[in-house]
Amino acid sequence: MGAPKRGGTVSLLTGISGPRDLDRLTPEQLVELAGEIRTFLIQEVSKTGGHLGPNLGVVELTIALHRVFHSPADRVLWDTGHQSYVHKLLTGRQDFTGLRTRGGLSGYPSREESEHDVIENSHASTVLGWADGLAKANQLRGVDQHVVAVTGDGALTGGMAWEALNNIAGAKDRPLVIVVNDNERSYAPTIGGLANHLATLRTTEGYERWLERGKQMLNRTPVVGRPLYGTLHGAKKGLKDVIAPQGMFEDLGLKYVGPIDGHDIQALESALQRAKRFGGPVIVHCLTEKGRGYQPARDDEADQFHSVNVIHPDTGLPVSVSGADWTSVFGDEIVRIGHERPDVVAITAAMLRPVGLKRFAEEFPDRVFDVGIAEQHGAVSAAGLATGGLHPVFAVYATFLNRAFDQLLMDVALHRCGVTFVLDRAGVTGPDGASHHGMWDMSILQVVPGLRLAAPRDADQLRAQLREAVQVKDAPTVLRYSKGKVAAPVAAVGRIGGMDVLRDAGTDRPDVLIVSVGALAPLCLEAAALLDRQGISATVVDPRWVKPVDPELPALAARHRVVATVEDNSRAGGVGSAIAQALRDADVDVPLRDFGIPARFLPHGSRDEVLAEAGLTAPAIARQVTGLVARQEGRLDPAGLGSD
C-alpha cells in the first residue's frame, strides 16, 4: 500500500500501480492522493521541464476518469496529450526523472510505454476525430467499450474538432463521452465565440451544484424526498431553461452535463457515471484551473506555466536563462518592421508569446490576430488580409503548418497573395518528440508554385531575409529557423548569384561543393575543415533562399567533383532533392549526396542527440563525402576521418 513518505506517513501514490488501485481509496484518501500528485508534479517537472500547468489542472479529473472508466478495456483519449502526466502516474509510470529525454518517458502518450495510451500526436484538436472513429468501429464490431475523449477548451477552437462534433452529434445512438477540460486558457486566455459561450455555460455553475445539493438533501429524506426529487428532476429541463439558456452543444443534439467543478472528485465521478450510462454522445463540461495548487503557476499571467524549463520548485523561477534565441530575434525585428510598415499585420494560432509576437502585440494591439488553435483559418484569413491590402506575417511552429498546407497552396499561393509565414521550431526540436520535430516544411513547400523559401543561418540573416520577405507582394514567402539559441554568426567571404560563399576552397578545381542550409552552417564549415585535413578541398555556400534554387548553383556545382547538401529537414523531397533536380535540368552530371533527416518518425531526445542519430554531425558528413570523392577518384580511405 505504498512506500513511507518523508516524515513516516505512507504515500498513497506509490501504492498505485494501475488504475484499479484507485477503487479501494476512500473519498478522503482520494483528496490526499491528489495532493501527493501535485507535490510530485511540482518537484519532478521542476527538474526536467515540461507541461506543469496543464497537468496540475487535471489531477482530480484524471483520478475520476480512471475510477469511473476502466482503461484499457475502456479507452481514455487525450487531445494534444501534454496533460497526460497524471494519467501516466496512475497507469504504472512514476519515474519522471528522464521525462522528455532520450530513454525517459515521453511528454505525451506513447503506445510503446503503455497499453493505456492511444494518441501520440501532440497536434491539437484531433481527439474527437479519433473518438468518433473508435466509437464507429466499436458499434460496427459490437465491441462493448466506453470511449472517452478529453479535449481542452483551446483544442475546441480547432476546426477539426467541429468536423468531428458534426459527425458525433449526428449519431444519437452511438455512445461517446466527451470531457471538456475548460480552464479558459490555451497558453493565454482562449479566444473567440466558443470561449464566450463556454463562459456563459460556466455561469450556470450554480445550477448543477444546486441540483447536486438538492439531490443529496432529498435523498436524505427518502419518504418525501424521492418523489419530490423525481418531480424536481422532471422539472429540471424547464428549470435549466430558466436558469441557463440551452447551450450550443444541446442545440447540436448533444447531451450536455455540467458545468462540473473539475477539482471535486465526487462531483466529477457522479457526472461521469451519468455520462457513462447515457446511450449516446454526451459532453461533460468540467471547470478546471491550469496550474492549480502551485502559486507561481497561478500568478503567471502569461500562460500559467503551460510549459516550463527547469525551474526552482519553491519560486517557479527559471534555473538558467538562455541566451538570445531565434524567436526573440524575430520578435524584435518584426516590431521594427511594424513601425516602418503600417500594412504589416501579424497572425498567431494561440501561441502569441511562444512565437515571439508579444512585443508586436504590445506595440500594435490592433494589428495582431490570435485565431485560436486554427492554423488553417490563420492561413486563409491571411489570404483575405493580403487581398484587403495588408501584408500578414503568420508566425507558427513549422510542424503545425503541416495542417494548413492546402490553404497555403490553394488560397495564398494560387491567388498570389503576399503573405509571409515565419516558421519557428523548424527542424529537429528535441524534447517534444516525433510530432513536434519541424522536419517536413522544406519538403512540402517545394511543390507550391511561386513560393519563396528562406532558411536564415544566423540572426543577421534572419533580420535581412525577413525584410526581403515582407517586400514580396505577389507570392507567399517563408522563413524557417530552429528552436532555441540562435546560431553563432557566420560571415560570408563572397557571393555567387544570390548565394553567400562561407568558405572558399582555395583552388579553381575544388573537390566538393557543400550547400549549407540555414542553421547548419557551423556544422558544414566544420565538415569542410575535416575534409581539408584529408587533402580534400571544399567550397561552402549558403543559398539563403533555398526555393527557388539559385540559377547560378548548377554552374557552380559543375566546377566541383561532388556536391553535398546539408539540411535540418526530411531528406525526402527536401532542398537536396530540389538541387539534384536543378542539376539534372541543367545537364550537370556531378554526384550529389543529400544529408538530412531520414524519412521516419524520430523519438524525443536533445536536438544534438537526434541530429546525431540522423547522421548530421561533421565527422559523419565528412566521412561520407570522402567516400564519395574516393569513389570518384579512387582516393583516400574515409575511415581516416575520426569518429563522431
Ligand SMILES: Cc1ncc(C[n+]2csc(CCOP(=O)(O)OP(=O)(O)O)c2C)c(N)n1
Ligand atoms: C495544431 C496545434 N497548434 C498548436 C499547438 C500548441 N499547443 C500545445 S497545447 C496548446 C494549448 C492547448 O489548450 P487546451 O486545449 O485548452 O489545453 P490546456 O493546455 O488548457 O489543458 C497549444 C496551442 C498544438 N499542440 N497543436
Ligand SMILES: CC(=O)[C@@H](O)[C@H](O)COP(=O)(O)O
Ligand atoms: C504541447 C505543445 O504543442 C507545445 O506546448 C510544445 O510543447 C511547444 O514546446 P516549446 O514551445 O517548448 O518548443
Ligand SMILES: [Mg+2]
Ligand atoms: Mg485550456
